[in-house]
Amino acid sequence: MSVGRLVSVLLLLQSRGRTPAQGIADELGVSVRTAYRDLARLQAAGVPVHAEPGRAGGYRLVDGYRTRLTGLSPGEARAVFFAGLPGAAADLGIASEVAAARLKLLAALPAELGEQAARSAAVFHLDAPAWYREPEQTPYLTLFVDAALTGRVVEVRYRRWRAPQEVYRRLRPYGLVLKSGVWYLVAAAEGRTGTYRISQVLDAVTDDERFDRPRDFDLGAYWAGYLDDFEARRYTGTATVRLSPRGRRRLPDNVPLEVVRAVDSTATAVGEDGWVEAVIPTESTAHACGELLRLGVDVEVVAPDELRRAMAATVGVLARMYGLHADG
Structure with missing residues (x-):
């Protein structure tokens, strides 16, 4: 059950008045059965939802009932949209407004929904930045x-x-x-x-x-x-590569998703040892060389010749750097 969806049902009834279950389902993108369950949960939580039968019927809140979503300052109202993004709120300088808005929202909900919302907030956390990257400085x-x-x-x-x-x-x-x-x-x-x-x-x-x-x-x-x-614009060329079974398993950790998808859609077996040949998109010779070298001996560039020569030249430099001959 989504606490957020229950609040949406409540606010929908408050803003539109009498609404059929089908209308609620269409608005929230759920099944009619789910809409009925949500309405029943609101009633169980003490929200005075009244059902009116008939073709012109539907569900409405008892006259005069309003949720207590009052007391929000303009900054807090804006902060509501970042209530689930504490890192983003801090970047934007509205962390304190987010905290205040969440407290007021929780106070405005019926007791049962408030407890469920608090539990939901306690078990989810969003950490947007990627691994191995320092947060960027954005003073402006x-x-x-x-x-x-x-x-x-x-x-x-x-x-x-x-x-x-x-x-x-x-x-x-x-x-x-x-x-x-x-x-x-x-x-x-x-x-x-x-x-x-x-x-x-x-x-x-x-x-x-x-x-x-x-x-x-x-x-x-x-x-x-x-x-x-x-x-x-990013991918301006292609390359044909051969990958070992281990190299293919290591792809998601070393190359962009677009390259992984290209391998999955174009891979054909070569030999009986599990190696495959595939066509992948490339940005440039230098960029492709750097990415593919991460796979070491589990990848071989077949074409184009320019990329194959770049790979060989880089391996040769590395061999000389470590006092080894390029042939091992």
Whole structure:
């Protein structure tokens, strides 16, 4: 049972009035049977849910009943959306508001639901950053949050990977995205919408100029499209490789998921010792060489020749470094 879903049912009845079970099920994306169970649980928890029979019937709250979701400050109301993301809330500088909002929400719920919500919070914890990575420094994160919410232009000095590495931009912040522990800003600049890694912002100053965020801009849809485009631009070539059984098992820990999927979809057996041959996507010769060398003797590059020569040259350098001949 989802405590959050029960609260959603309660707020749905409060905001819409009489609603049939099918309408509740459709709104929350559950079965009608689940909607009936949720309504029964609310009744068991002391919420006065009244059932009205007939074709025009449904479920409603007894007249005058309202949940006690009162007393939230504007900052706390905003913090509710980060109640399950303590790390993100701390990054945004609203950790104390999140704590206060959670206490008020718990106090507003019926006793049984409040206890269940507290138990749920106690057994889940989100740690967004990846392993073996120090958290990125984002001193301008709260500035961008405020600019996105108030519609103010921000002047930035930004470091990017291509030349010229340092550029100046006047940004119109549309929103922020937390991806694998890394904060990104989605903003309009110079007539186009782009993505900026906030840790790469060297300086930022809020301007007096205001802007209106496009009403039809969908941050989630933009981000999904950005990821698709990034993957398309990221992999510019392919390579044919042979992998031992152990090498194939080690793939998920050493290469991106896209490479693992490519091996799974193109692998064909070569010989009787379990080795397979597959075609994988590659970013560049140097990048592919670095990734594949992690697999050691469990991988062999078949093509292209440029990548095969790069692998051999790197192995030769390593052999000389350790006082060995390349042939062993």
